[in-house]
Amino acid sequence: MxxxxxxxxxxxxxxxxxxxxxxxxxxxxxxxxxxxxxxxxxxxxxxxxxxxxxxxxxxxxxxxxxxxxxxxxxxNGYTNSPIANYRGEIYNLPFNMNTFNKLWGVITPQEAKEKIELQKKEAGIKEPRNLEEQAISLVGVDIYQKLIKGYTEKQWGRAAKDLPSFIINRIPVRFNYDNNYFNDKxxxxxxxxxxxxxxxxxxxxxxxxxxxxxxxxxxxxxxxxxxxxxxxxxxxxxxxxxLLEYRSLDFQTEVIKENDNYQGNAVVNYTDRETPYTRIIEHKHFEFGTQKGTVISKEFPSEWKNGCEPYYxxxxxxxxxxxxxxxxxxxxxxxxxxxxxxxxxxxxxxxxxxxxxxxxxxxxxxxxxxxxx
Structure with missing residues (x-):
């Protein structure tokens, strides 16, 4: 027993x-x-x-x-510094001064804050009722449209305006040049x-x-x-x-023997709506690998149904x-x-x-x- x-x-x-x-x-x-x-x-x-x-x-x-x-x-000392690919344009995640400079050409944190505040004011959102409104109230319309909307709607299989606002609270916004996604010690x-x-x-x-x-x-x-x-x-x-509802994931993993470095980063998010996968993981970068060749995984969100793995x-x-x-x-x-x-x-x-x-x-x-x- x-x-x-x-x-x-x-x-x-x-x-x-x-x-x-x-x-x-x-x-x-x-x-x-x-x-x-x-x-x-x-x-x-x-x-x-x-x-x-x-x-x-x-x-x-x-x-x-x-x-x-x-x-x-x-x-090891790995630091999570993902990047976003929006139709071939590369941006830093988390949203920081590198992101703001690439997007608007601003140089100082004050300029970036003013740009975001202007877009928030123009959107006229007083109390965010959904993810779309919450995102715009955090980072403005431009960042929402390029770096949040498409990725989020692929991830959850629902329009951003139909998702609860709290989901977006996990995304850090920084007015410095720190590319570390997590604030943890x-x-x-x-x-x-x-x-x-x-x-x-x-x-x-x-x-x-x-x-x-x-x-x-x-x-x-x-x-x-x-x-x-x-x-x-x-x-x-x-x-x-x-049935409780979940989102599931499908992974398309590929061994690439002729290339030692496929994307230069462990995590690259694809934030446009047209690309069917949300991100590509290049696994060797998690452990600073020097192996010949590389392995990548494309991540495809999907609705959960019986027989699938429940993730979210x-x-x-x-x-x-x-x-x-x-x-x-x-x-x-x-x-x-x-x-x-x-x-x-x-x-x-x-x-x-x-x-x-x-x-x-x-x-x-x-x-x-x-x-x-």
Whole structure:
């Protein structure tokens, strides 16, 4: 008899398993995929660690989270500095003085602010009601039209005016020449890839891959006193109240042997509406690779349907209200713990998943991890 059946070997499940084993609990962790790590899994292709499920760049300002992860792996000094390609024009992301100069020819921060304020005033937006209005109120019409609208509508499969305003709050705007996308104190890519983290976390834990929880649910649940579930919460309850909506992604990965440097940057966003993919990832740049040849992945957003991988919860009013119905059921469970992006229907960055997992562990096992000296 196991103390815990843990469904999913991503960060949440792996952290829970690691800490439970330290507390001398017996754990079985399963995954329907043929590899560990969930969406942070990296596949080695031609000596390059390829982010199989999209770019994952770790960042946090919480020193406790940073120290926790560094016990498993050392990080390199990679800084996320994506660029935008709008019909062949190249702009810096985040929006900064390089962007403003290229777009308007302005030199000083004051000139850039005046340009944005003028466009905001002309748009006449007092209280932003949707993403389009929020974006214009942040950066003006020109940047919205060139660098936000097309990319966002491809990403979400909806008109920007039909999307909630909070989505755009993640985009930083700076009146300096700092190309670092994140403001966080700590940032980097694990040296050797993310797989090392999960493998070390799961040392001493029984693992079963290619094991679908829903194909043999009754028997698997019968193996343990409690279940930690990191899959889709609506699927756990057999879609009792209806399907929660997600956006999915398709990746077109290509090995290019005749070119050592395809685009000169790890991440290039394509912000026009006509280009079908949102970005191209060149994986070797995450680890300052010098390998011969290179590997790129084009990222195509799509509507989620059964059989696809769910990536981004669509946290609009309808879906959030539907999730609340499932959460009432989840909160009444005595022997099931829901966690992770799919289990709580919430978009998480990696550091947020880690914090959530550790808080759950502390509550469940009665240990102190985040605040221990």
């Amino acid at each position: 196991y103390d815990y059946l843990i469904v999913g070997t991503g960060l949440f499940g792996a952290i829970f398993a690691h800490e439970a084993i330290k507390c001398e609990k017996k754990c079985l962790i399963i995954d329907k995929r043929d590899h560990l790590g969930g969406n942070i899994y990296t596949e080695n292709i031609e000596g390059i660690n390829v982010h199989k499920y999209g770019a994952h760049i770790f960042h946090t300002s919480d020193e406790r989270i940073w120290n926790y992860l560094n016990q498993f792996v050392e990080f 700590f940032q980097g890519i694990p040296i050797g890839g993310y797989n090392l983290i999960i493998e070390k976390m799961l040392e001493g834990c029984e693992v079963r891959l290619n094991t679908d929880f829903f194909s043999n649910r009754k028997e698997l649940e019968g193996l343990a006193r409690k279940t930690v579930f990191t899959g889709m919460i609506d699927q756990y309850y057999d879609y009792k109240f209806g 919860p669509i946290n609009d009013q309808r879906n959030n209200e539907l999730y609340r119905q499932y959460k009432v059921l989840a909160d009444s469970e005595q022997n099931v713990i829901f966690g992770g992006r799919l289990g709580t229907y919430k978009y998480y960055d990696m550091h947020q998943v880690i914090a959530s997992a550790l808080v759950t562990v502390e509550k469940e096992l009665g240990v102190e991890i985040l605040n221990e000296k």
